[in-house]
Structure formats: C-alpha cells, structure tokens
Amino acid sequence: MTNFIRSKLYEVGKVLIKDEKSKSFIKQIVSVNNQYINLKIINAMIEDNIYLNIVDNEVKQSYIQKLPKKNKQLQIRIILQGKLEKLDQVTNEKIVYNENDISVEYKQDIEESLLNKQGEHVKYICITLNEEYLNENEYFTDIFKENFSKKFYDPNLKKKFDELFSREYSSGFDKIYLKNKTMQVIHYILEECQKKDSLLNNLDDEDIKRVQKAKMILDNSFQENITIALLSKKVALNQTKLKKGFKELFNTTIYEYLKDLRLEKAIKYLKTNKYSVKEVSSMVGYTNQGSFSYAFSAKYSCLPKDIKKKSNL
Template sequence: MTKLSRSELFKTGKVLVKEERSKFFIKQIATINNQFIDLKIINAMVEDNIYLNIVDNNIKLSHIQKLRSKSKQLQIRIILQGKLEKLNHSTNEKKIYNKNEISLEYEEDIEESLLNKQGQHLKYICITLDEKYLSENGFFSNMFINNFSKKLYEPDLENRFHELFNREYTSGLDKIYLKNKTMETILYVLEKVEKLEKLNLIGLDDEDVKRIKKAKMIIDESFQENITIAFLSKKVALNQTKLKKGFKQLFNKTVHEYLKNIRLEKAVEYLKINKYSVKEVSLMVGYTNQGSFSYAFSNKYNCLPKDIQKKSDL
C-alpha cells in the first residue's frame, strides 16, 4: 500500500465548498477527488473542545493514511457503511470498525494510520471531546479511565443518521442544527454505555460472551442456511436460554431479528445487481417461501423486492 501523509492525500482535488467561523463555532464543507479518494467531509467545532466529522469516502486506490498524533481525548465513532481499519504503530495492533458499530475510545499519544482499501465506500461519524472538555465535566472522569475502549452494536445506523449525510448545510441554522445533533448523539451513546455498565451483562462471563460473538459470526457467514437457536446452541456449546438472553444483551436484537436483518440487507444487494429473479434471491438469502420473503422485505423497506429491481433498471 502507498503511504501518504494527510497533506499529501488532500493536496490535489480539494474544493472548499463552504466555510463559516465564529468564536465557538466552525463549519467546513469540502470535497476531495483525486486518484486515491472521492471524499465529501463536513468538519465542525460545535462547541469549544467538541468536534464533529461527517465522512463519506469512496476509496479508489488502496493507501495508508497517517493520522495526527492525539492528545488525551474521547472519540465516538459511528460506522454507517463499510469497514474502517486502523493500525497502531506502537503495538502493531489492527483495529476494525464494522458497519452498525459504535466505538468509544479514550486514549492519548497514539500514533496510528488508516488502512484504506480499494473499492470500500465508507460512511461514518466521528465526535471528538478534548481533554479540557472532559476535565471540566466530572461525569466523564468518573466514567472513563486511561485507554478505555468499548464497542456497541446498533442495527440500522444508516437510517438513524440519514439526515446528517443528506442535509445541504447552506442554512444559517446549521450552527444550531449541528450542535444539537452532536450533543444528542453523545447523550444517546453515553446512555447506552451507562445502561450496559449497570447491566454488566448479567449472568455472562467472558467465555459466554466469546461464544455469543461466535454465534453472531456464524450467522454473518451462513445466513442463507437453516439457522435455528438449537443449531447455534450446539455449534457454540452454550445452552439455548443463555444464548438467547445474552445475544439480546450484546447486540440489542434477538437472534431471529438479527438473522432476518442480515438476510434482507443481502437481498437488497442481490436485487440491485438485477441478475436474479425475486424467487432466486429469496432462496439465496435463506427463505424457502417467496411470499414470506416479500412480506418481510416490504415490512422493512416499505416496498416490494421487484421495486428495487425496477430502480436498478433506471
């Protein structure tokens, strides 16, 4: 992979679409289109020491992007689409952030790079709270310790944050909008963390959590198979009651809800190719009955499978 500094990556093809500055607010909207990336990015300082980045990036060529060294800060990263990969140069550890994951990291003096892979389309939100803000708000010092790291799974993040990516950002109200959305998102994420901490995954030890995560991986890789609770329970060697309750605690969805969601998301991908009939797609994603497939699909997407194919024809 080609190694690039931030300045090297952004020096060609950059267009500053709009900029607004005041003492406690900054908004920059930029597009960057060069041989490596096709990027739209919105950067904002919504309050002193609170920063928001909204990133929509099509990666044209694989490259490594060195990131700036960070002072102590809390970063909340929300992945709506694609898979973000980072490399820690001190430990040589690779971190992966997947679609529908929310990560919280409280770190300092980290030297790291983004590993950008050709063909990836990344959409994510990153909120940064600097040390000064954290120290002035006692809640954070009680909640986080050095090198705190946590990931949460939340289904359908793309729909939840759809408006942030599709707003024009030409209004004089953007300052209020961005600040409110940022603070609302921080509250939403921290309340989820606090709730999980209180629950502390009741009744689950570390081995149980590993087995439940393995069950999720089996669903991700074999969604087209006839997957049942009994099947998963046997595969991961965990009793069915603990598997069902633990899965819901960890991923905020039942096993059946998660399986259905994966199948329908894959169905959209296959339908957009416009190579297969609706019946073929329903079988490819694990439905033996086309009627059941169409019913589940219309409930989730408010349209029929054939409507997706029609759009792809346009």
C-alpha cells in the same frame, strides 16, 4: 494498498464548499473526487475541544490513510453504512467497525491508520472529545477509564442519525443544529454505556465472548440455515443465556439480527444487477422467494425487483 497521509490524499480533486469560522465554532464542508475516493465530509468544531466529522466515502481504489498522531481523547464512531477498518500503529491491532456498530474508545498517544478497501461505501459519524474537555468535565473520566474500548450494535442507527447526511448545511443556524445533535449523541452514548454495564451484570467475561462469537458466526455464515439450537452448540452456551445475552449486547434478537443482515446483503447484490431476484434470495439464505420478497418489502417499502429497475436506469 497505497499509503497516504490525509493532506496528500485530499490534494487532488478537493473542492471546499463551505468554510465558516468564529471563536467557538468551525464548519467546513469538503468534497473530494479523485482516483481513490468520492468523499463528502463535514468537519465541525462545535465548541472548544469537541469535534464532529460526518463522512460519506465511496472508495474507488484501495488505500491506507495515516491519521495524525493524537494525545489522550475520547472518540465515538457510529457506522450507518458499510464497514470501516482501522489499524492501531502501536499495537498493530486491526479493528473492524461494521454497519450499525457504535464504538467508544478512550485512549492516549494514538497512532492509527484507516484501511480503505475498493468498492466500500461507508457513512459514519465521528465525535472526538479532546483531553482538555475531559479534564474539565470529570464525570467522563468517572465512566471511561484510560484504554477504555467498547463496541455495541444498534439496528436503529439509520433512523436516529441519517438526517445528518441529508442536510445541505448552508444555513447560519447550522451551529445550533450541529451542537444540539452532537450533544444528543454524547448523551445517548453515555446512557447506553451505563445501561450495558447494568445489563451485563448477569454475564461473565466468558459468556460475553461466546455471545460475540455467535454474532461473528452469523456475520460469516448468514446464507446458511442457522438455528438458535445450532448456534448454541457452536458457541457452547445454553439457548436461554445466548438469546438473553445477544439481546443485551446488541439491542436486537438473534432472529431480527440475522433477518436484517440478510436483507442488507440482498440489497447490495441486487444493486450490482448481476443476479436475479431468485438468485439473490438463495444467496442470502432464503429457501422461499415469496418469504424473501415479503421480508424485503416490509423493511424497505419496495419489492426486490424495484431495486433492480432503479439500478438499470
């Protein structure tokens, strides 16, 4: 992979679409199209020490993007599409953020890089609360201790936040809109974190690791015939605790998660135009093409063959 600092990566093919500044608000819309990326990003300071980034990035060629060194901060990432990988330069730990993941991290002395892989199309929201804001609002530090890191899954993220990607951001009212949306996200995250802490009182650390392992097995083996009984044996956790724990950790049932995962993979295969509907059905774990088409149309309000037709245009 080629290494870049952000300024060098954006140097070629950068177009500044909108730049609006005042004492308490900054909005910048940037488009970058070069040999590595096709990127649209909205950067906003919605009030002192609270920053919002709305990122839509198609990666044409793999690269590593070194981010500026940061002091103590709370950062929220919401992945609506694709996969984002990050390398912690201090611990050398690689963290993967998958589609429908929400992560909350409270760290200090942050040195990290984004690992961008060719062919990935990722859409995500990042909200950063700087140290000054956290110090002024002590209830954050009551909830989030230093080196706090939590990640959870929400299958309804697109419904909640996709509107942020569809706006033109050409209105003078964007300041109000962006501030309201950012505060809604922060409030939502605070509620979810507190809810998770309450729900997980019945699961010990080992149980949580086993449930997380079950999700990893589904992610890596979605095309196989995986039953709850089999999954229970693989992670050595009884079925009742596995089902309840999965629902509590990821806001969805094992069945719904596997179904959504298979259909999301299916739409990616269909868009390549390399495979027939029957082949895609089998590739994502369906033994019956009719069942696949029914589930697909229920989720996307169209048939698999319609995706192939659009991709041919």
